[in-house]
Amino acid sequence: MGDSGSGAAEASDARRSRLRTAMRTNRWIVAVLVAAVALPLFIHYSGFRPARDLMGLGYPVIHKYPFRSPPGFEPHQGLDFSQIWLSARRMSSGKQVYYPVDQKKWRREWSSTYHPLTHWLYRPIGKLPFPTALVLHNLAGIGLLLLVCALALRRAGFSEATPGVCLAIVAAMYLTPVGLLHLERGQLDVFVAASIVCVVTTFVRGGVGWAIATGVIAMLKVQAWIFVGFYWLVAAALWGLRDRDVWWIPGTILALNVIFVVQVLEWVPSFLYVANNTAYYGLSFSHFLPERVAFLLPFASTALVGACAAAALARRGLLANIDARRRVLDRVSFPFAATLAVQTVGATPVTHDYRMIAFLGLIPVLAIWCGRGEGVPKWLRGSSCVVFVVMLIFALRVQPVTTLSFLNLSQFLLVFSLFFLLVALGLIVRRDPATARATVAGSEQPAAL
Numbered sequence: 001m002g003d004s005g006s007g008a009a010e011a012s013d014a015r016r017s018r019l020r021t022a023m024r025t026n027r028w029i030v031a032v033l034v035a036a037v038a039l040p041l042f043i044h045y046s047g048f049r050p051a052r053d054l055m056g057l058g059y060p061v062i063h064k065y066p067f068r069s070p071p072g073f074e075p076h077q078g079l080d081f082s083q084i085w086l087s088a089r090r091m092s093s094g095k096q097v098y099y100p101v102d103q104k105k106w107r108r109e110w111s112s113t114y115h116p117l118t119h120w121l122y123r124p125i126g127k128l129p130f131p132t133a134l135v136l137h138n139l140a141g142i143g144l145l146l147l148v149c150a151l152a153l154r155r156a157g158f159s160e161a162t163p164g165v166c167l168a169i170v171a172a173m174y175l176t177p178v179g180l181l182h183l184e185r186g187q188l189d190v191f192v193a194a195s196i197v198c199v200v201t202t203f204v205r206g207g208v209g210w211a212i213a214t215g216v217i218a219m220l221k222v223q224a225w226i227f228v229g230f231y232w233l234v235a236a237a238l239w240g241l242r243d244r245d246v247w248w249i250p251g252t253i254l255a256l257n258v259i260f261v262v263q264v265l266e267w268v269p270s271f272l273y274v275a276n277n278t279a280y281y282g283l284s285f286s287h288f289l290p291e292r293v294a295f296l297l298p299f300a301s302t303a304l305v306g307a308c309a310a311a312a313l314a315r316r317g318l319l320a321n322i323d324a325r326r327r328v329l330d331r332v333s334f335p336f337a338a339t340l341a342v343q344t345v346g347a348t349p350v351t352h353d354y355r356m357i358a359f360l361g362l363i364p365v366l367a368i369w370c371g372r373g374e375g376v377p378k379w380l381r382g383s384s385c386v387v388f389v390v391m392l393i394f395a396l397r398v399q400p401v402t403t404l405s406f407l408n409l410s411q412f413l414l415v416f417s418l419f420f421l422l423v424a425l426g427l428i429v430r431r432d433p434a435t436a437r438a439t440v441a442g443s444e445q446p447a448a449l
Contacts, residue, residue, distance in 0.1 A: 081186020088126030196361030215252025
């Protein structure tokens with residue numbers, strides 16, 4: 001009896017010890033999950049609105065939202081989300097969502113600029129009261145981004161980076177002016193960030209699931225299509241076009257457009273009408289560059305990276321070597337993605353501050369790149385991390401750059417994009433360490449007698 005009692009006590013102590021170890025190991029994950037749930041509720045219902053510190057940015061509607069919450073919760077947020085919410089309600093009741101309207105009536109009558117899939121997915125949330133729907137919308141967006149980041153890091157073999165990456169994203173969303181502005185307006189750029197993570201992860205180890213997820217998430221906002229399209233052109237060519245997995249990304253986007261073809265034909269004119277009847281605004285490169293030059297920047301960067309990669313591989317006789325090509329993609333994944341993320345945001349005539357939230361998708365990409373990027377010097381990894389953090393400080397308008405003008409901030413963003421473009425090109429022309437080792441090993445083998 002004594003021995004059995006002693007054994008039971010030891011087993012109980014062992015279980016408690018394992019539990020304490022597990023809790024210590026996962027404390028950051030628990031903290032991130034609690035913060036992800038608690039912070040948005042606090043933001044929405046406490047009146048804590050640091051985004052009003054964005055003075056002089058031309059957002060007078062920040063304090064004049066068309067929807068008000070019940071007494072005690074006023075002023076409520078959600079100017080941009082109201083477009084999605086109203087359109088989802090109209091779709092549920094069988095009413096037309098897309099129709100031509102005069103520009104002055106657009107904001108009042110809410111002819112949507114979002115893809116039909118977005119409104120179809122939001123039909124359940126459109127049945128809820130607007131304040132509740134807005135909170136759930138923000139929670140769903142942040143939750144999806146955190147989930148995608150955790151799964152991407154796990155697939156790449158860097159799960160230990162998950163707590164830090166998720167904590168950085170939560171802090172950027174809820175403790176910076178632009179992050180709170182994104183929440184206040186109920187925007188969808190967290191989905192653009194998630195699509196960045198998905199498309200890069202697709203070309204880390206392949207996978208049909210990641211490719212389909214990329215296509216579906218990218219459909220939620222047009223800006224994600226643009227980034228995914230440019231990145232896919234270079235990544236698919238280096239990864240190997242014979243791999244059927246890479247074709248699931250454009251295939252998913254095409255299939256979803258075919259499914260909603262009737263609504264898509266109505267959506268395109270509505271989207272183009274708004275796009276063609278807006279003046280230069282926000283963090284657009286068109287403030288200081290000709291509009292066509294700004295528009296062509298991501299095209300030129302994509303073509304330059306693709307051409308340099310092909311030329312460097314051909315010069316070394318490795319153009320047909322799939323392993324060598326994929327190693328090049330590993331080395332340039334983050335700097336190329338950072339270049340496109342900035343340039344696709346700044347290329348359009350209208351670029352609101354909240355679109356900078358898409359840059360949060362680069363945080364897990366940076367973590368994967370630092371771990372997998374064989375042949376990337378440590379000093380270059382470190383300097384790239386420093387530059388990226390500085391870029392986030394500017395993009396999210398952290399003090400002391402909160403009130404920096406649109407012109408100056410867009411100029412800084414262009415400089416950051418050119419830095420990452422040079423990093424990508426430098427890593428392409430740099431000799432492949434794995435190939436060099438293989439060459440040395442082959443030369444050291446004794447000749448056959």
